[in-house]
Amino acid sequence: MEPAEENWSGFDPIAKDFYEEVQNKYTNESGHILVDDAPVPLKNEKEDRAAKQMKYPYLVVPKSSSFVTERMLINFFGRTVVQDLEYRKGSGVYFVYFINIGSLEAARIRVEKHPNLIRGFTGRHQKERERNIEFLSASEPMPKRGPAFLETKRTPVNIQPHGVPVSAGRHKHPEFIRPRMVTKADYQGGSLLAINDPIKRYLNVRYEFALERHDVYNLKDETRMSQVVLHFRSGRSIPVSTIAAAKEFKPENLLEEGVSKCVVCQNWTDTFCKLCKMPFCNASCFADVADQHKETCGKGEFLTLDEKVGRKFPKPGLPPTGSKVRITAFEQTNVVYVRSADIHVDIAYYAVLSEVMMLGKTAAKLQTKPVSGQIVLCEFESRMFRAMVLNVDDPKDIYVVCIDFGSIEVTQLEYLYECIAYLARLPCYPVAVQLRGVPRRFLGPKIREIMYELDHSLVFDIKYSKREYDYSQGLQIVVMTEIETSGNLNRVFKTIMTPVEPSLSELGYKEDCLPHVPLCTEKNIDLVVMDNSFLNYGFVYCTPRDLAFEITAMQRDIQEYGEKIAKCTTYAPPKDVLCIAKYEGKWCRGVSLELVGDGYPRILFIDYGNIVPTHVSDIRAYPPQFIFPVMTVELSVIGLPDELTPDQINRLEQYFPLGAAVTCNEIIYSEKDNKFSVRIDNLKDILNLH
CATH class of the missing domain: 2.30.30.140 (SH3 type barrels.)
Incomplete structure (x- = not known):
């Protein structure tokens, strides 16, 4: 069967150019358009304004001059990226809708590059009423900015094991205050x-x-x-110059030419008599030898001093302001x-x-x-x-x-x-x-x-x-x-020591960026127990006794950062990333061990050793200014049985009481595992293994 023949009788190749108004451009001999530009046809004219704002990202462009027209905006942003365009006479602004968020971002960048040509504001759908921030009256208050993060609802923590053990109980972190070196009693009785x-x-x-x-x-x-x-x-x-000058005092090597010893006090000075070149420090020294100087000045004679003239030093004390x-x-x-x-003080200081x-x-x-x-x-x-x-x-x-x-x-x-x-x-x-x-x-x-x-x-x-x-x-x-x-x-000191909260876009800091203080691998070392909640697993967290005071001292800086400087209300640190977390009402340093879906990451408090599920609203990003050393070390107890009874765990906790000082018989370091272990001589007696 033969195919039906196509009917081409109604085909008119120029009909489209004749009937479509967008193609009609009547110009005079100078090329100027005589007919007003017709509005760009909308792809969805029936789509209401609210629906378009919900569907498409858009810019709000004020008609700041007569040059800002619909066709100018189409040419400026590009016809291929503009989904729709709408002009509002009441507010005098254009709403330019884009096909996607990428087109909107490209358009926004173009606006920033040409601030003198066009201005634009990123639009948001507002259900209550339309507002143009460019034309707010002076008496109308600006809308309040909402919080950067919505408050996260605290759900019950999932205490089931996730591969990371959790400390039993919530004991307070021990605090250590160094005793005063000098007390009021040391000043009594004319001491x-x-x-x-x-x-x-x-x-x-x-x-x-x-x-x-x-x-x-x-x-x-x-x-x-x-x-x-x-x-x-x-x-x-x-400096070497200070040591050399004090060890073998040769002030002439430290001074410029034209400086000599004062004939009275033997200190170095650059003041001389204009006639006889006799060196003297000040008016006080000159008054002591005024009579002798008057007899010998200008005669070429050497000034001889009696025994009453002795050595003088500049007066000590705080120099005047402006010195x-x-x-x-x-x-x-x-x-x-x-x-x-x-x-004068400089030379006298080295002389002393x-x-x-x-x-x-x-x-x-x-x-x-x-x-x-x-x-x-x-x-x-x-x-x-x-x-x-x-x-x-x-x-x-x-x-x-x-x-x-x-x-x-x-x-x-x-x-x-x-x-x-x-x-x-x-x-x-x-x-x-x-x-x-x-x-x-x-x-x-x-x-x-x-x-x-x-x-x-x-x-x-x-x-x-x-x-x-x-x-x-x-x-x-x-x-x-x-x-x-x-x-x-x-200003330099204050700037360096003030911590700055990092942005959430920055990568976190790992624990290896901090210096670690190793334990001395010797016998009979005095240590302080920082945490004993993992003795059932065979290890305890300790630190040298004199460093326990330093751990408490650094908490002052960490507490101020968590209370006054850190502004982000929630922070979920990735695994193995440092953070500042709150424990029992105080901010401490921690590292995230596991990020689970209940909003309670497992945080290891590195200065103490306990592991606690902590809600993300009680965690802050770690500032790069806190390069404080890690002084608490995990110690594995050598010789423990595979399983410990509750009575044996209780005996170990009594041997390693929280916050108390203990004497460890021997500390052993393994380079292969990079771990420290403690040996207890009477372990069998402690665990009652006989």
Whole structure:
């Protein structure tokens, strides 16, 4: 059967151009369009406005000028990406609907690149009424911004095992407060401490550098700083120039040309008589030899002095506001020791160090335990420095303050020597001041690096008001600015130590980015039990006794971050990512072990050792500024049976009481497993295995 023939009688190739209005463009001889542009036909004209706003993403474009027309917007955004376009005469805006969210984002970027040509706002469907934020009246309040995260409803926690054990019970984390080095009783009865510290400066002082005794924070670029050879345990480095100048005092090597010794006090000065070139420090020194100078000046005779003229030192104390100072030591994040950078004080300071070192070579060792407030000579790496004893409760750990620097050190009786009266009377130039606006914080590695870099060669401008004096601490509150770079030391310290909450788009930080303090693999080591809830699995969490105080000290910074700085109301950390989590009302450091669907990730509190399901509303992102070391170590108990009875678990908990100090017979480290184990000699007696 033959196919039917097609009928082409009605075919007109130009009918479409004739009848479709969009194709009709009547122009004059200059090319201008004579007929007004017809509106772009809508693909869905019956679709109401609310439905389009729900279906398509759109931009709201104000008709800011006569150049903004429908056809201009079509050409600007592209015909292929525009789904629909609508103009509202009442509000004077165009609603440009796009086919998808990607087209909307591309259009928004084009608007940002041409702000002088067109403006646009991302539209949202509003069920109540239409609002144009560009034309809000001055009296009409702006709509309140909603929360970034809706409150997550707390569902019952699923305590079923998910491969991660959970601590039994919710015991409070143990807290350890270091006892005071100096008490009010040490200042009573006309004691040496009351005489040598009349303003009670050291009544509230604490030792802030315990971590350096465990070599946690070493100077990274020590080889780069070739002039540094001696590091006190106080965040300060002593340059070779200082040691050499004090060991073999040759001030002429430290001074510029034109500086000589004063004929009166033997201190170095750059002030001379214009006629005879006689050097003298100031008017006081000149007055002592005015008569002798008058007889010899200009005659070429050498000035001879009688025995009444003795050596003088510049007056110690805090330099006046606006003076130039140098930093000698750090005590806390907001307490530094400074001395005047005046040339007279500078030379006198090195002269004092020189005499202490030279005369200290023949000093006799202390035979008896010193008392608080006593001035002694202390040996650091075969060099002598003057020190005042603060605490002697433990003969193995005697706390002293190096009065010629300000640093607080921990030493032993064998390194202490007698200080003769002449050396004890020499002036002490460093003075402690408090940096205004800088809080007292845990001394992390970044702060320590700053301390090491601020050597004695830097000069600061010190500003203060006598009304800002902290009588409770005996400290003047100051602002310090570096002379050459005009850098504000207060602002630098405050910026570095203030944690910043990371955005949720950033990857979290793993535990290996933090320094870890290993245990000493020795016998009879004193440890503190931080958590004993996993003794049924054969391990316990412990830390050295002196580091337990550091764990409690860092909680102050973590608590402030969780309460005042972190703003995100919910955070679900991925597996093995650090976080800040709340436990029993306090914020602590943790690491996520498992993220489950009930909203309660399993959090291991790394400073203690317990594992607790914690709701996502009690978790915050970990700030990169908290590079605090991990000082708590998991210890496996050697020799435990495969299964423990409740009575045996109870006996182990009594041997490892929470928060108490225990003496471990031996600590063993396995390089293969990177784990620590503890050996107990009387384990069988403890478990009653006989």
